[in-house]
Amino acid sequence: MDSFPFTKKKLLSLPAARQHKWIANWLREIYIALIAEEINDASLKLVIKNLEQLRTWIGFSGADVGRLENRKMWLEFISEAFHEHQKATGLGLAEHDLLPNVLKGDAFTGQPWIPRIPYRVALDNLRSAFNVGSIMRLLDATGFESVMMTLKTPGLENRQVEKTAMGAAGWIPQIKTDRMPADLTDLKDRGYRIIGVETVEDSASYLNYPWPQQGVVVMGNEEYGISESVLHTCDDFVHIPMAGHKNSINVANAFAVIAFHICALKSGFLAQF
Numbered sequence: 001m002d003s004f005p006f007t008k009k010k011l012l013s014l015p016a017a018r019q020h021k022w023i024a025n026w027l028r029e030i031y032i033a034l035i036a037e038e039i040n041d042a043s044l045k046l047v048i049k050n051l052e053q054l055r056t057w058i059g060f061s062g063a064d065v066g067r068l069e070n071r072k073m074w075l076e077f078i079s080e081a082f083h084e085h086q087k088a089t090g091l092g093l094a095e096h097d098l099l100p101n102v103l104k105g106d107a108f109t110g111q112p113w114i115p116r117i118p119y120r121v122a123l124d125n126l127r128s129a130f131n132v133g134s135i136m137r138l139l140d141a142t143g144f145e146s147v148m149m150t151l152k153t154p155g156l157e158n159r160q161v162e163k164t165a166m167g168a169a170g171w172i173p174q175i176k177t178d179r180m181p182a183d184l185t186d187l188k189d190r191g192y193r194i195i196g197v198e199t200v201e202d203s204a205s206y207l208n209y210p211w212p213q214q215g216v217v218v219m220g221n222e223e224y225g226i227s228e229s230v231l232h233t234c235d236d237f238v239h240i241p242m243a244g245h246k247n248s249i250n251v252a253n254a255f256a257v258i259a260f261h262i263c264a265l266k267s268g269f270l271a272q273f
Contacts, residue, residue, distance in 0.1 A: 023085045118192075118214035126221060127154075135252050146173035187216055197237075197254060205238065
């Protein structure tokens with residue numbers, strides 16, 4: 001692991017972008033081993049020696065090593081080196097391409113999902129897998145019951161949703177439907193209030209809205225918002241006041257604002273902190 005898998009001749013035979021990609025992948029393995037405490041000081045010193053040699057071969061000038069006196073400093077250096085080479089590939093860096101978080105403590109035990117608040121979210125024709133995956137993580141963080149989504153909305157079948165959700169898509173209940181207005185009406189009959197997040201006339205600030213005991217938060221398409229058929233199903237509308245020139249924010253960010261607000265009001269969980 002501490003030795004790079006290519007010879008100088010093989011590395012230099014690759015296009016520059018692939019050279020950096022291979023080095024970045026190698027540094028990712030080192031970083032993960034360092035988190036897991038599966039690599040010792042002697043191996044880390046060999047990693048630095050090999051990295052300096054690799055950079056000499058390809059004519060790349062990265063950050064100076066400096067004095068690495070503890071595990072945290074080693075993690076910081078390996079992370080910075082990884083991102084230097086990842087950037088040099090010319091490819092963009094999605095969130096799921098980031099290195100693993102050093103902080104541990106995920107509480108997943110394999111048990112069925114236990115929601116903390118009687119709220120659900122309905123995703124009406126969202127197109128971005130990244131937005132859906134981000135919302136999945138937020139559902140886990142705030143304790144919502146489940147997610148309903150239209151057939152056009154990417155779900156578990158989409159690899160990027162799964163990656164962006166960072167595992168949460170594996171236990172948050174998901175319902176795909178081609179009859180969202182009817183399904184929302186069914187939830188109404190069961191006591192849920194349908195609340196659209198939309199800047200329509202008479203919508204209330206989410207801060208002033210009297211959030212009901214149980215509800216469904218409807219998030220609309222990234223371009224045109226909530227579809228006409230679903231719009232007519234909503235009981236109420238809320239919006240997030242904007243201080244700047246734009247009248248809205250990204251749909252996943254908007255859901256984060258709304259979801260944590262509801263969680264603070266309806267769950268005793270946040271009061272523990």
